[in-house]
Amino acid sequence: DAKTTQPPSMDCAEGRAANLPCNHSTISGNEYVYWYRQIHSQGPQYIIHGLKNNETNEMASLIITEDRKSSTLILPHATLRDTAVYYCIVRPYNNNDMRFGAGTRLTVKP
């Protein structure tokens, strides 16, 4: 599996956009980018995934660079409830083995 690199922590002001970067420079052509988050002492929550096109859902937007070596998760209007650890995961097509790293601890401040 491709390895991902994320900053260990980030802060964001409430109401502002939170932009969480992820580097996956060794990603293969059949590997998807997934984002999950884990609020303290809860199970991880699926946010969004993509292959090569940018994606948007009710929670977030995912921007993947053209060379697919990095991506950014965007929370457009962060709230205090978005404080969590955010995981960027790269996983091959049709493979249920999800490898979590250390993630980025996002703290949204009032």
Next chain:
Amino acid sequence: ETGVTQTPRHLVMGMTNKKSLKCEQHLGHNAMYWYKQSAKKPLELMFVYSLEERVENNSVPSRFSPECPNSSHLFLHLHTLQPEDSALYLCASSQESGAVYEQYFGPGTRLTVT
């Protein structure tokens, strides 16, 4: 609510005890997973069941024994655990069809081994 429930939510057990963790998914999924999350460590995948058959066992000690009696239920049987097995145990499920299947996690069981 994710549609995945786990019981108990908290468990304290001695090293000589035998206990079981239970997971139930109400999503109609056909794959289920056990993960372990120790303090300050990433989630570790322990077991994967697909269509009620175990397809992955990531070098987990035999004192952890999974059971998947049907596609909705998953158990983790515990016996003669060690204090270092204290962790948050998470269950997840997914629907294996096509190329992409996100996993839905339960709230976890916080296990303390004394």
